[in-house]
Amino acid sequence: MPRPRKPVVEPSSSVRSRLIGLGGQRSDGSPDVRGIAARLGRSPRTVQRYLASGWLPDQAESHVSSLEAADARRPRWITSDEGPTARGLLGDRHSKMPAVQDVRGSLLTAYRRGDGSIDTRRAADELGRSQRTVQRWAKGESRPKIDAQELLRGKVRESLITTKRGSRLSHRGSSVKLTAMITVSGDTRRRTVGNGAAIKLSGADMDSIAQAYAAGGDSAASSALVKVVGKSSYMRGIVGGGAAGVAVSDVSEVQFT
Numbered sequence: 001m002p003r004p005r006k007p008v009v010e011p012s013s014s015v016r017s018r019l020i021g022l023g024g025q026r027s028d029g030s031p032d033v034r035g036i037a038a039r040l041g042r043s044p045r046t047v048q049r050y051l052a053s054g055w056l057p058d059q060a061e062s063h064v065s066s067l068e069a070a071d072a073r074r075p076r077w078i079t080s081d082e083g084p085t086a087r088g089l090l091g092d093r094h095s096k097m098p099a100v101q102d103v104r105g106s107l108l109t110a111y112r113r114g115d116g117s118i119d120t121r122r123a124a125d126e127l128g129r130s131q132r133t134v135q136r137w138a139k140g141e142s143r144p145k146i147d148a149q150e151l152l153r154g155k156v157r158e159s160l161i162t163t164k165r166g167s168r169l170s171h172r173g174s175s176v177k178l179t180a181m182i183t184v185s186g187d188t189r190r191r192t193v194g195n196g197a198a199i200k201l202s203g204a205d206m207d208s209i210a211q212a213y214a215a216g217g218d219s220a221a222s223s224a225l226v227k228v229v230g231k232s233s234y235m236r237g238i239v240g241g242g243a244a245g246v247a248v249s250d251v252s253e254v255q256f257t
Helices: 013-023 033-040 043-052 058-072 084-096 103-111 120-127 131-140 147-160 164-171 203-228
Strands: 172-184 188-195 200-201 244-257
Touching: 013 033, 013 043, 013 058, 013 188, 013 203, 033 043, 033 058, 033 147, 084 147, 084 203, 103 120, 103 131, 120 131, 120 244, 147 200, 147 203, 164 188, 200 203, 203 244
Parallel strands: none
Antiparallel strands: 172 188, 172 200, 172 244
């Protein structure tokens, strides 16, 4: 007698969004598998199976539901502000950016000791919380309030931008190639500039962009970039002799070299 076949379960996109809601997503928009695994107490391979199939076994469904119910009583997560200017500034380091929901990963990025542990005392001092509170965050026993999430996110950005690459850009300056909405004499369209005529930014300009990113994320860095690129000394050769009537906005791609 043939074995009865298991019912076919259609993959559900909601499983992906639910798991991302619990464990976060990486800077490229993909699920943070390690963060989700840590939150669920499962292996990364198991989480990958959940994501690939689009459904959860009964026990996992019950566990996810209980975590979602607990999250509903906690402070909401802030929105990650990562985009093209941040990617250009950080280069390969941008892949190291932990998800907002990965509090332990964020603490390790900003406050890692030489032995790989979290310096909870320094974190507590800089974030204005008790050491015990920071330890509870690291263990996933509680969630930082919104103001503390913002502070921690700023420390993570500061840690990532304070690298050899960041120091070199701030010290020597950089050439930049960018794609954005650019208005020239009333003609507004998406353009790429920095190919034929290199846009040179000074070390002071790069430092102002890096500081804006550390303080306010990609949107602040993009605003600082638009401000310095819009200067006539950078746009004169690109628009054919003058920068009058030039405006830059909505940056979609940035390369610093």
